[in-house]
Amino acid sequence: MLQQDKLVIALPKGRILDEAMPLVRAAGIEPEAAFDDPHSRLLRFTTNHPHIDIIRVRSFDVATFVAFGAAHLGIAGNDVLMEFSYPEIYAPLDLGIGGCRLSVAEPDDIAATDDPGRWSHVRIATKYPEITRRHFARRGVQAECVKLNGAMELAPTLGLCSRIVDLVSSGATLKANGLKEVEVIAQVTSRLIVNRAALKTRPDEMSGWIEAFRRARGAQA
Numbered sequence: 001m002l003q004q005d006k007l008v009i010a011l012p013k014g015r016i017l018d019e020a021m022p023l024v025r026a027a028g029i030e031p032e033a034a035f036d037d038p039h040s041r042l043l044r045f046t047t048n049h050p051h052i053d054i055i056r057v058r059s060f061d062v063a064t065f066v067a068f069g070a071a072h073l074g075i076a077g078n079d080v081l082m083e084f085s086y087p088e089i090y091a092p093l094d095l096g097i098g099g100c101r102l103s104v105a106e107p108d109d110i111a112a113t114d115d116p117g118r119w120s121h122v123r124i125a126t127k128y129p130e131i132t133r134r135h136f137a138r139r140g141v142q143a144e145c146v147k148l149n150g151a152m153e154l155a156p157t158l159g160l161c162s163r164i165v166d167l168v169s170s171g172a173t174l175k176a177n178g179l180k181e182v183e184v185i186a187q188v189t190s191r192l193i194v195n196r197a198a199l200k201t202r203p204d205e206m207s208g209w210i211e212a213f214r215r216a217r218g219a220q221a
């Protein structure tokens with residue numbers, strides 16, 4: 001249930017946070033000092049606004065906290081949003097950070113004649129099984145997904161699968177592990193997301209923070 005008194009903002013720990021914090025601060029939200037203490041085990045932080053708290057969670061969990069109303073706003077990549085497709089989430093703002101792409105990759109020694117159009121079934125290692133299944137189903141291919149949470153690039157050469165679906169930025173990890181990118185499924189950036197119920201129950205406050213982030217993004221552009 002949404003806590004009517006506090007406004008809770010879910011931020012992703014890890015690589016996105018470094019790009020997100022300048023936007024959060026430019027929007028006028030400053031977390032307590034413990035937020036920047038690398039030794040702190042706190043997960044919830046007060047801010048310069050008495051009625052606003054920040055929670056710092058795994059990137060994949062930001063969408064879940066917001067969808068279930070445990071948080072009112074959050075920052076998550078559209079890769080995560082596409083994977084979960086939560087109807088409770090509205091994503092009004094592309095923050096222009098966390099850029100990468102979600103792609104299909106295969107061992108670079110696979111014969112070029114292995115045309116995906118001729119597959120009827122394919123086994124794929126991925127952190128994104130729902131996106132992967134939907135993507136291949138659109139071309140009539142049944143994708144059997146092997147769920148992994150990291151180091152996907154090892155799977156094909158170890159015989160676990162024939163291909164992977166994973167995030168790509170520079171392409172260095174694919175190249176270092178003997179894989180090549182063969183198809184881009186989606187371009188990825190991080191988005192400001194909000195809980196739809198919160199938007200209805202506290203519209204002025206929620207709209208105000210959406211606009212604050214929009215102005216912050218504009219200022220950073």
Ligand SMILES: Nc1ncnc2c1ncn2[C@@H]1O[C@H](COP(=O)(O)OP(=O)(O)OP(=O)(O)O)[C@@H](O)[C@H]1O
Nearest residue numbers: 013014015016058059077079098099100167168169
């Ligand atoms: N090169 C990249 N690799 C992975 N994620 C990236 C990359 N570039 C941008 N991102 C964005 O960052 C998010 C993942 O961030 P991060 O890697 O910190 O989390 P994670 O690896 O999922 O963390 P965890 O270890 O908690 O699973 C992705 O959902 C994506 O939106």
Ligand SMILES: O=P(O)(O)OC[C@H]1O[C@H](OP(=O)(O)OP(=O)(O)O)[C@H](O)[C@@H]1O
Nearest residue numbers: 150151166167168169170171172173174
């Ligand atoms: O194209 P590149 O610049 O090489 O980036 C892509 C790699 O980055 C991510 O892994 P990360 O290092 O974040 O570890 P993870 O597998 O735990 O996400 C992602 O899973 C790819 O492996």
